[in-house]
Amino acid sequence: MNTKTGLVEFPVTTDEGKFIARYSEYGLAEIKFPKTEEARFAGRPLPPGVLAKIHGWHRLTEAALKRVLSGRAAGKLPPLDWSGKTEFQKSVWRELRMISPRKTKSYGEIAEAIGNRKAVRAVGGACGANPIPVLVPCHRVLAANKRIGGFSSGLDWKRRLLAIEGVFLD
DNA sequence: GACAGATGAAGGA
């Protein structure tokens, strides 16, 4: 979606595998779960100044990712590039970032928190459109009655991330 | 404008 300057990719090696972080010149734009493919530079080359800035962001991303994957709060994050996203999606993702580790909320609670209690299905849609999983903790959102609901990157990852934080589901 | 979706609630078996 963001093709203004192209995105640059960097790998983040963790105990859970090698994540891929993608950056635009505006900030962290995407995180990909570990796959078999190797990380590589993508898009057009960026100016050296921008690249240096991204290196700094990447250090923050790497540290935050490792903190979350060890069951702690993400802490300081680089700027997030949510350009091209709707206000509704951004408000949902802001709300997700306010959920503490080991805590979960339902889609209905998120909908209520953003002031639109009936928009529960839309919240699910916004979660599915979340380009920055883990750091924007969509895995902490469960369906009503603590059912696991869904997860764009696979329910196995959702269970795994919750288990890391000490949340176990039936 | 129609349709689909990571939901929730209500009603019936």
Place this chain on the structure above:
DNA sequence: TCCTTCATCTGTC
């Protein structure tokens, strides 16, 4: 309980 149906809201095409 479990299943089905319907209401509701947003994003995408």
